[in-house]
Amino acid sequence: MKRKRKIITVAIDSPAAAGAGTQAKYIAQEYNLAYLDTGKIYRFIGNLRLKKRKNFNYKLVRSKIDKLSEHDLRKKNLLEDSVAISAAIIAKDKKIRKIIKKFQTKYAYNPPQKYYGSVLDGRDITSVIMKRAMFKFYITANIKIRAKRRYLEFRSMKKKITYNEVLKSLKNRDYLDKNRKYSPLKKTKDSILINTSKLSKKACFMKIKSIMDKRLNN
Numbered sequence: 001m002k003r004k005r006k007i008i009t010v011a012i013d014s015p016a017a018a019g020a021g022t023q024a025k026y027i028a029q030e031y032n033l034a035y036l037d038t039g040k041i042y043r044f045i046g047n048l049r050l051k052k053r054k055n056f057n058y059k060l061v062r063s064k065i066d067k068l069s070e071h072d073l074r075k076k077n078l079l080e081d082s083v084a085i086s087a088a089i090i091a092k093d094k095k096i097r098k099i100i101k102k103f104q105t106k107y108a109y110n111p112p113q114k115y116y117g118s119v120l121d122g123r124d125i126t127s128v129i130m131k132r133a134m135f136k137f138y139i140t141a142n143i144k145i146r147a148k149r150r151y152l153e154f155r156s157m158k159k160k161i162t163y164n165e166v167l168k169s170l171k172n173r174d175y176l177d178k179n180r181k182y183s184p185l186k187k188t189k190d191s192i193l194i195n196t197s198k199l200s201k202k203a204c205f206m207k208i209k210s211i212m213d214k215r216l217n218n
């Protein structure tokens with residue numbers, strides 16, 4: 001897809017619960033960029049698979065993606081762990097990825113006019129969706145730290161889940177996401193590695209901001 005105007009493009013990949021969403025939101029706010037959490041699209045389709053069971057098919061996925069709105073992605077039930085696992089299952093499917101890719105590419109390179117550009121986070125953003133992004137980051141953290149953060153999130157939402165269940169689920173998703181045949185999660189050579197294990201959210205953002213400002217001010 002051709003870029004229609006000069007925009008700032010930021011691509012972020014990360015394993016689950018590494019803090020990429022938080023950083024993407026900070027970046028979006030700081031630089032007035034449109035933000036797309038691509039995991040939510042996979043969760044939306046993963047949820048559709050759970051609801052429709054035998055009636056789940058490509059035609060249905062295509063029609064849902066054609067009509068997809070940001071409102072659809074804000075639904076609370078998409079945060080459930082069962083939906084995340086279902087998302088990782090449908091995410092292995094090449095055809096489904098292709099359908100979702102169109103939506104993401106359009107958003108990435110033609111964000112709404114009021115924004116100066118876009119920031120997307122997911123698993124294949126630096127490697128497939130935004131290969132030509134101006135900035136590419138790979139955000140990660142130690143698995144136990146990620147599990148603890150996600151566990152505390154679930155607890156604040158009053159979800160009944162133990163730390164060990166969260167850890168097991170994240171390990172399972174890491175495995176599925178890194179080992180699938182199409183668009184596996186990996187750090188591309190041109191991505192900057194940010195490890196959030198020992199950094200606060202703000203400290204992590206200051207690191208990202210200094211990298212971005214250096215380039216943007218040149």
Ligand code: C5P
Pocket residue numbers: 016017038039040042043084087088089091121122123124125173177
């Ligand atoms: O980021 P989040 O944890 O919400 O993503 C849910 C699942 O969606 C991931 O575990 C992954 O399997 C899939 N996904 C993907 N590619 C993306 C974003 C998410 O395969 N760009």
